[in-house]
Amino acid sequence: MRLVIKKNELLHALQDVQRAVPTRTTKMILYGILLHADYEKLEISAYDQEIGIKTNISSLPDQEDNPLQIEEPGSIVLNAKYVIEIVRKLPQPLVRIDVQDFTAIIHSGNATYTLNGMDPREYPSLPEIHEEVGFTLQADTLKMLIEHTVFAVSNSEVRPTLTGILLKYQEGTISFSATDSHRLAMQTIEVDVPTGYEAIEAIIPGKSLTELAKIIPDDDTLVNIHITQNQLLVSFANTYFYSRLIEGNYPDISRIFPSSFRSNLQIDGKNLLDCIERAALLARDNENQVIRIQLKPSFIEVSSHSPEIGKITETVEPESFSGEAMLIACNAKFLIDALRALGSATIKIDFTGQGSAFVLYELNNDQHVHLILPVRIGNI
Amino acid sequence: MMNWIYGLADMQSFYASCEVASRPEFALKRREDDDNSDPALVVAGDPKRRTGIILAATPPAKHLGVSTAMTLGEALQLAPDLIVVRPRMEFYLQVSVRIQLLMKQLFPLQEQFSVDEGFFAFPWPSDLFPDPIQAAKELKQAIWDQFHIRCRVGMSYNKWMAKMANKAAKTMPERVVWWTENDVTEKLQTLSIFEMWGLKKRARVLHDEFQVETIGDIAKLPLSLVRHRFGVWGEVIHRWSTGHDASAINPDAYHQPHKGLSHRMTLPRDYEEREEIKVVILELLDEVTFRVRAADQKGRRVGLGMTYGSFSGGFYRAKTLDYYTQDTYALYPEVLALLDKYWNGSSVRAIVVSLDMLQPATSLQLSFFDHAPKREQLIHTVDQLRLRFGEASVMRAVSLGRAGQLRDRSRKIGGHYR
Numbered sequence: 106m107r108l109v110i111k112k113n114e115l116l117h118a119l120q121d122v123q124r125a126v127p128t129r130t131t132k133m134i135l136y137g138i139l140l141h142a143d144y145e146k147l148e149i150s151a152y153d154q155e156i157g158i159k160t161n162i163s164s165l166p167d168q169e170d171n172p173l174q175i176e177e178p179g180s181i182v183l184n185a186k187y188v189i190e191i192v193r194k195l196p197q198p199l200v201r202i203d204v205q206d207f208t209a210i211i212h213s214g215n216a217t218y219t220l221n222g223m224d225p226r227e228y229p230s231l232p233e234i235h236e237e238v239g240f241t242l243q244a245d246t247l248k249m250l251i252e253h254t255v256f257a258v259s260n261s262e263v264r265p266t267l268t269g270i271l272l273k274y275q276e277g278t279i280s281f282s283a284t285d286s287h288r289l290a291m292q293t294i295e296v297d298v299p300t301g302y303e304a305i306e307a308i309i310p311g312k313s314l315t316e317l318a319k320i321i322p323d324d325d326t327l328v329n330i331h332i333t334q335n336q337l338l339v340s341f342a343n344t345y346f347y348s349r350l351i352e353g354n355y356p357d358i359s360r361i362f363p364s365s366f367r368s369n370l371q372i373d374g375k376n377l378l379d380c381i382e383r384a385a386l387l388a389r390d391n392e393n394q395v396i397r398i399q400l401k402p403s404f405i406e407v408s409s410h411s412p413e414i415g416k417i418t419e420t421v422e423p424e425s426f427s428g429e430a431m432l433i434a435c436n437a438k439f440l441i442d443a444l445r446a447l448g449s450a451t452i453k454i455d456f457t458g459q460g461s462a463f464v465l466y467e468l469n470n471d472q473h474v475h476l477i478l479p480v481r482i483g484n485i
Numbered sequence: 486m487m488n489w490i491y492g493l494a495d496m497q498s499f500y501a502s503c504e505v506a507s508r509p510e511f512a513l514k515r516r517e518d519d520d521n522s523d524p525a526l527v528v529a530g531d532p533k534r535r536t537g538i539i540l541a542a543t544p545p546a547k548h549l550g551v552s553t554a555m556t557l558g559e560a561l562q563l564a565p566d567l568i569v570v571r572p573r574m575e576f577y578l579q580v581s582v583r584i585q586l587l588m589k590q591l592f593p594l595q596e597q598f599s600v601d602e603g604f605f606a607f608p609w610p611s612d613l614f615p616d617p618i619q620a621a622k623e624l625k626q627a628i629w630d631q632f633h634i635r636c637r638v639g640m641s642y643n644k645w646m647a648k649m650a651n652k653a654a655k656t657m658p659e660r661v662v663w664w665t666e667n668d669v670t671e672k673l674q675t676l677s678i679f680e681m682w683g684l685k686k687r688a689r690v691l692h693d694e695f696q697v698e699t700i701g702d703i704a705k706l707p708l709s710l711v712r713h714r715f716g717v718w719g720e721v722i723h724r725w726s727t728g729h730d731a732s733a734i735n736p737d738a739y740h741q742p743h744k745g746l747s748h749r750m751t752l753p754r755d756y757e758e759r760e761e762i763k764v765v766i767l768e769l770l771d772e773v774t775f776r777v778r779a780a781d782q783k784g785r786r787v788g789l790g791m792t793y794g795s796f797s798g799g800f801y802r803a804k805t806l807d808y809y810t811q812d813t814y815a816l817y818p819e820v821l822a823l824l825d826k827y828w829n830g831s832s833v834r835a836i837v838v839s840l841d842m843l844q845p846a847t848s849l850q851l852s853f854f855d856h857a858p859k860r861e862q863l864i865h866t867v868d869q870l871r872l873r874f875g876e877a878s879v880m881r882a883v884s885l886g887r888a889g890q891l892r893d894r895s896r897k898i899g900g901h902y903r
Contacts (some may be wrong), residue, residue: 161600208576258808262818264854285807286852361853392783393845436850460851481858 106142106179106204114172114351115200116192118160119151121344125151125158126185137182139228142175150231156313157231157347172233180205182223191218195269213282233345234338239331244321244341246294247328250281253292253317253446258311259285269351282358288439289358289476307332308355315374363462366455371468375449380421385437386407387417393480396437401430424451433459434464435479445473490617492640494624497599500528500541503577506571514704517629520544526568526575529557530901542571569666574898584628591624602687604644621661637887642666646732648682649673669728674701686713700726743780746839748772750890755794755832761888762833765773766820767836768884768891774813777840778868783809784840787816789823802827809844
């Protein structure tokens with residue numbers, strides 16, 4: 106393999122792909138990034154057998170600012186940590202890479218690195234996915250779906266399906282749901298693009314989507330999503346993102362949405378978030394990060410205490426309140442996560458009682474919903 | 486200025502004494518002032534097997550050359566007429582608790598130090614304890630009157646000196662010793678470093694590397710040298726050698742909230758199969774969570790450790806969860822994940838399961854998919870059954886299989902039969 110490439114193009118590709126390099130593994134080869142060049146393009150990829158990322162840089166000899174000139178095809182696996190550090194620090198905007206057997210010589214300006222590589226034939230190949238069926242979203246919409254839900258996935262081995270986000274497509278809507286069995290976050294969107302799927306459900310590991318959200322652009326770039334029996338492929342621009350799907354049945358979440366409410370509240374999201382964050386300071390060390398919310402017709406009192414540190418009480422005024430007065434105790438972190446996702450608009454909270462879930466959503470927008478189950482304290 | 490006198494009372498051949506004192510044929514002949522009024526008796530790990538270990542021996546048995554930790558076979562070769570009894574751990578623990586209580590009644594401060602040792606402290610000078618030697622003798626007499634067990638008492642101006650004075654009391658006819666600051670040079674510092682409590686292997690190092698013979702020789706070494714060789718311990722050892730020790734009596738040592746709990750089990754044979762290892766892990770985890778619940782706590786870091794066959798290598802790994810729990814069901818999958826991640830497939834000799842980062846349990850997070858309060862009630866009910874009717878009264882079916890250790894373990898304390 107012999108080629109000349111623009112340093113920045115190479116660095117960006119390496120940095121994106123690096124997210125699929127494991128931090129700890131027993132297989133040395135997985136610490137590497139695979140570079141493979143044919144006469145048209147350079148493919149840069151990494152695959153830890155859970156997440157795979159591939160980026161192509163095309164050679165465009167007819168264009169004035171051609172990013173890549175390939176003199177001889179070939180491939181090599183280079184240690185991710187070193188190659189990225191090296192490329193980042195190269196002195197000139199152009200890089201020459203010459204590969205002989207399993208050694209890469211990297212030239213830029215007067216700097217020459219000779220890097221020992223690994224055998225590309227030992228590197229695992231990415232899953233093969235037929236791309237005939239799929240749907241398309243804007244990158245920023247996909248990012249929003251992930252960011253509004255991914256924090257609620259479970260980190261526990263008790264129910265492995267809950268460590269993923271449930272992607273559901275049916276009747277012109279796509280929804281992302283996540284729950285750790287104590288709170289649930291759900292975002293739905295309408296899609297009018299025709300798709301090849303009748304209806305589909307897939308459980309995508311939360312970790313994969315967290316990484317995906319970091320590499321998709323924050324604009325209206327179109328993103329194609331393909332789902333097979335056990336693989337997800339997301340492609341955009343020149344990048345392909347693969348993830349394993351979680352096997353098993355996601356619990357039926359439709360039945361956990363309460364249907365009748367005893368009290369409801371409208372309040373400025375930002376004010377409530379600030380207030381909860383202040384109360385949470387003293388809840389940090391207790392077992393369930395418990396804060397208490399006393400709902401009264403004229404005001405809401407938020408409090409928390411820590412036997413060794415002290416206590417805090419704060420009142421906030423709602424924009425409106427109707428129904429019964431009640432005391433709710435819940436995990437402050439769950440509430441903060443939900444309020445951050447909902448943003449600063451007016452939000453609506455429906456309460457069903459001390460022992461059942463309360464529901465948070467933006468006023469007049471039931472497509473973005475959060476459910477939180479209270480904590481039982483003492484005798485309540 | 487008022488000072489405190491610290492004392493350490495140590496029961497003589499505790500397990501063996503419990504046996505002698507509780508058997509009328511021996512107890513009636515037993516005298517406080519005559520060790521030879523005891524039979525030559527030993528408590529042995531498993532009297533049926535000659536490979537059993539001697540756990541305790543009466544003074545006459547010791548005179549015949551028998552010592553603790555030798556095998557029963559060796560002991561019987563020295564003394565064929567030895568009376569051999571099997572341990573009754575539960576009984577010894579009951580006696581131990583009552584002796585500690587007795588000490589608490591006699592002195593303002595008391596701290597259990599081990600199953601057969603307890604620290605006490607009283608102010609000096611004071612009207613209540615005008616004569617320290619007399620106070621110690623009264624303690625000895627009270628223990629003899631109630632339990633028919635002999636003890637020796639060392640007293641001094643701090644805990645460490647009391648421990649050393651206790652050792653010195655071994656050879657005194659009254660078995661009571663009181664050291665003051667004036668005794669450091671003549672009585673403490675003349676002792677061999679191999680008599681110094683708390684040194685373990687460091688005594689050998691001090692002897693071989695620094696030509697130290699007595700405790701006084703340590704005091705003569707420059708502090709920096711000892712600190713350089715042993716780190717923080719060097720500083721402690723150096724202080725001890727001049728009779729200094731700042732540790733206080735902690736009457737609540739056994740009632741502090743736990744920071745972490747663990748259970749370890751050495752298996753009767755090497756386990757090879759994941760299925761068998763799983764059973765023992767579950768049993769250990771049940772024991773850990775049972776104790777955490779009994780203390781009304783929850784934990785969020787769960788750990789698994791293994792020692793491989795013939796004690797060669799192993800691992801200990803832990804995972805921190807997002808939430809606190811005291812429920813085996815929440816922890817078991819996490820421990821199995823640790824097993825699958827870190828076990829290299831070797832045969833397993835010993836297993837340890839731990840739960841730490843403990844917090845008081847004050848609230849209950851409800852769940853969408855489980856009825857959390859009902860589940861809590863169920864666990865509580867099983868705990869109550871096990872408390873009232875014994876550990877083996879309710880057990881998991883897997884524990885009845887070949888791999889299960891619970892039934893056997895429930896009959897033991899500290900690895901020996903109740």
